[in-house]
Amino acid sequence: MNKKLKQSIAFATFRLLGFLVVGVLFYILGFIVYNGAGVISWEFLTASPEEGMSAGGIFPAIVGTLCLVAGSVAIAFPVGVMSGIYIHEYLRNKWVARVIRVMTNNLGGIPSIVFGLFGMALFVQAFGFGDSILAGSFTLALLALPLVIRTTEEALKAIPGSYRAGSYALGAGKLQTIFRVTLPVAMPNILTGLILSVGRVSGETAPILFTVAAYFLPRLPSGIFDQVMALPYHLYVIATSGTDIEASRPMAYGTALVLVAIVLVMNLLATATRLRLGKKTKMD
Amino acid sequence: MKWSRRFVERIIEGLFTLSGGVTSLIILLVVLFLFREGAGLFTSPSLEKGYTLCVHASNLTGEIDAREVKRIFDGEITRWEEVGAGEMTGEIDVFHASELPRVEDEAVMPRVLEEIVGGRRGIIAFLPDEFLPAGESVVKRLAAGRVTPGDFFAGDEWQPTVSPAPRLGVLPLVTGTLLVSFFAIILALVPGLGVAIYLAELAGSRARGWLKPAIELLAGIPSVVYGFFGLVVLVPFIQEVFDLPVGESALAGSVVLAIMALPTIITIAEDAIRGVPRALREASLALGATRWQTIYRVVIPRASSGITAAAVLGIGRAVGETMAVLMVTGNAAVMPRSLFEPVRTIPATIAAELGEAPSGGTHYRALFLLGCILFAITMVINLSAEFIATRGQGKGEGA
Numbered sequence: 159m160n161k162k163l164k165q166s167i168a169f170a171t172f173r174l175l176g177f178l179v180v181g182v183l184f185y186i187l188g189f190i191v192y193n194g195a196g197v198i199s200w201e202f203l204t205a206s207p208e209e210g211m212s213a214g215g216i217f218p219a220i221v222g223t224l225c226l227v228a229g230s231v232a233i234a235f236p237v238g239v240m241s242g243i244y245i246h247e248y249l250r251n252k253w254v255a256r257v258i259r260v261m262t263n264n265l266g267g268i269p270s271i272v273f274g275l276f277g278m279a280l281f282v283q284a285f286g287f288g289d290s291i292l293a294g295s296f297t298l299a300l301l302a303l304p305l306v307i308r309t310t311e312e313a314l315k316a317i318p319g320s321y322r323a324g325s326y327a328l329g330a331g332k333l334q335t336i337f338r339v340t341l342p343v344a345m346p347n348i349l350t351g352l353i354l355s356v357g358r359v360s361g362e363t364a365p366i367l368f369t370v371a372a373y374f375l376p377r378l379p380s381g382i383f384d385q386v387m388a389l390p391y392h393l394y395v396i397a398t399s400g401t402d403i404e405a406s407r408p409m410a411y412g413t414a415l416v417l418v419a420i421v422l423v424m425n426l427l428a429t430a431t432r433l434r435l436g437k438k439t440k441m442d
Numbered sequence: 443m444k445w446s447r448r449f450v451e452r453i454i455e456g457l458f459t460l461s462g463g464v465t466s467l468i469i470l471l472v473v474l475f476l477f478r479e480g481a482g483l484f485t486s487p488s489l490e491k492g493y494t495l496c497v498h499a500s501n502l503t504g505e506i507d508a509r510e511v512k513r514i515f516d517g518e519i520t521r522w523e524e525v526g527a528g529e530m531t532g533e534i535d536v537f538h539a540s541e542l543p544r545v546e547d548e549a550v551m552p553r554v555l556e557e558i559v560g561g562r563r564g565i566i567a568f569l570p571d572e573f574l575p576a577g578e579s580v581v582k583r584l585a586a587g588r589v590t591p592g593d594f595f596a597g598d599e600w601q602p603t604v605s606p607a608p609r610l611g612v613l614p615l616v617t618g619t620l621l622v623s624f625f626a627i628i629l630a631l632v633p634g635l636g637v638a639i640y641l642a643e644l645a646g647s648r649a650r651g652w653l654k655p656a657i658e659l660l661a662g663i664p665s666v667v668y669g670f671f672g673l674v675v676l677v678p679f680i681q682e683v684f685d686l687p688v689g690e691s692a693l694a695g696s697v698v699l700a701i702m703a704l705p706t707i708i709t710i711a712e713d714a715i716r717g718v719p720r721a722l723r724e725a726s727l728a729l730g731a732t733r734w735q736t737i738y739r740v741v742i743p744r745a746s747s748g749i750t751a752a753a754v755l756g757i758g759r760a761v762g763e764t765m766a767v768l769m770v771t772g773n774a775a776v777m778p779r780s781l782f783e784p785v786r787t788i789p790a791t792i793a794a795e796l797g798e799a800p801s802g803g804t805h806y807r808a809l810f811l812l813g814c815i816l817f818a819i820t821m822v823i824n825l826s827a828e829f830i831a832t833r834g835q836g837k838g839e840g841a
Contacts, residue, residue: 275813410670
């Protein structure tokens with residue numbers, strides 16, 4: 159009986175821990191939503207910050223983040239997908255494959271502030287982009303790259319060899335097989351990686367600190383060499399160093415809620431894509 | 443027709459190959475750029491950029507190292523006998539550039555400097571380069587010391603903007619980073635492991651079906667949001683509970699980092715636990731062990747390498763985390779003595795100071811070298827996690 163009792167105690171503890179962790183998650187989310195919901199309004203989303211960022215809205219920051227997300231994904235997605243294709247479809251040398259895999263994992267593990275330093279040294283200074291959307295997008299693309307590569311690889315791995323064999327048997331070449339058979343089938347899972355990297359990129363602060371982010375710039379960018387405000391940096395600024403921290407608290411809650419909402423939506427979207435497109439390709 | 447198509451195919455395949463090497467190339471570039479800027483630190487003058495230390499021409503003291511310069515200007519060293527090899531005696535007369543008189547015409551500055559230095563034999567003056575008199579003069583320049591690796595790696599003071607001789611010792615930052623990260627993992631490991639066991643062994647498919655996405659979501663929340671949450675909820679809470687003068691402390695940083703490291707630990711540990719072959723579990727159960735006995739006597743020991751990898755990667759995550767830590771730890775660059783004091787970590791230092799450090803200067807290079815240290819630490823952590831995990835797999839094949 160004793161060991162049964164031990165088991166129940168242990169299992170109850172684990173169950174409790176599981177719900178505790180989820181409880182923490184919901185507490186954080188709930189706290190942000192509860193305090194931020196009252197701030198969100200049409201004006202908050204479409205106006206520029208005013209009065210030392212304690213009033214007005216966050217429109218320039220939203221636009222800035224959109225620019226950065228679009229830019230970095232436009233860079234990271236094609237390169238990442240091609241890289242994934244190479245690793246899974248072409249690479250036969252086990253040793254090289256291993257090196258590349260280790261490198262990709264390591265790139266994913268490099269702290270984002272190091273990317274910030276690197277982006278500043280390479281894109282801002284060596285390439286002469288200055289503090290600009292271009293420099294920021296390249297820097298953020300470095301962060302998204304491992305994510306895209308890994309999901310592409312996983313997606314390709316999940317495709318049964320018989321698909322490829324069938325295509326070859328019909329006389330298709332390697333590239334034809336990749337573009338007509340492998341990629342279309344793998345697309346839903348690859349898109350999941352794309353969407354997840356959008357979520358990741360939109361929340362990163364450290365890489366954009368020295369490559370693009372502007373402290374206060376209440377106008378929209380006119381080109382890729384412009385600086386922009388960005389949501390995560392804006393939140394950092396108004397939470398820690400605004401002219402009147404207490405007065406700008408509501409703005410901070412609102413900004414945090416918008417950021418969290420973007421991440422939530424992206425996560426849901428990724429799941430939905432996986433389910434929806436996955437079903438469709440199966441039916442075809 | 444066919445020929446040109448082959449050509450296009452070759453180009454596309456070439457692109458694939460190039461992209462395949464892109465991650466390795468980026469890592470190479472990161473190493474190159476970081477270390478190039480960072481290594482420049484040891485050829486940089488230990489004084490503030492654009493300034494020189496000068497003495498009276500009759501003063502024979504050769505070189506004064508950065509530590510002594512600081513102590514002289516702090517008033518801790520007051521006599522010339524205490525520095526150099528005793529070539530000079532008498533009271534030290536300190537003069538800082540900020541005491542220079544304002545002049546209408548900057549062209550007269552060199553003469554003003556000569557007057558100041560000429561009239562005070564025991565002077566040590568910290569003067570801007572541009573105004574130093576050219577040629578023979580009563581103003582003698584002291585050879586500028588360089589920042590030495592010893593100063594940097596073993597120095598216990600980080601005061602990069604102190605004039606005239608900034609102190610660039612990384613020990614307080616390294617200690618702060620390690621303290622905050624390790625305590626975070628200690629906080630996160632037990633709950634993380636518990637949740638991983640629950641998810642892998644106990645949870646029904648329905649509970650698992652929504653717990654796992656929820657935990658992945660926890661990983662997706664931007665670090666600046668965690669930092670903000672920590673700032674408005676955790677920091678005041680800690681201040682009140684422990685009755686501290688300020689709530690921004692190593693403890694606050696550790697708690698926030700623990701929450702942030704949880705998803706990493708849970709996901710990897712769960713994978714490791716699930717990877718334990720079914721046959722082992724069944725054998726144990728068939729011998730009459732309860733499920734719990736099976737878990738902690740068979741499954742966990744078997745998954746230990748994966749679990750270790752989870753903890754190691756969790757530390758890696760914590761060491762490199764920037765924004766959240768920057769917002770809640772209070773950022774005092776002093777040697778941490780307890781968890782309840784403000785500390786400053788390496789990433790937070792870079793984030794807070796790079797914007798103000800003049801490009802190419804000593805401080806700027808020191809921050810890049812900090813980046814190198816951080817890069818090296820995380821690289822070692824990632825590689826060892828990989829090594830630990832694959833070694834575990836190897837054992838699995840043999841068994």
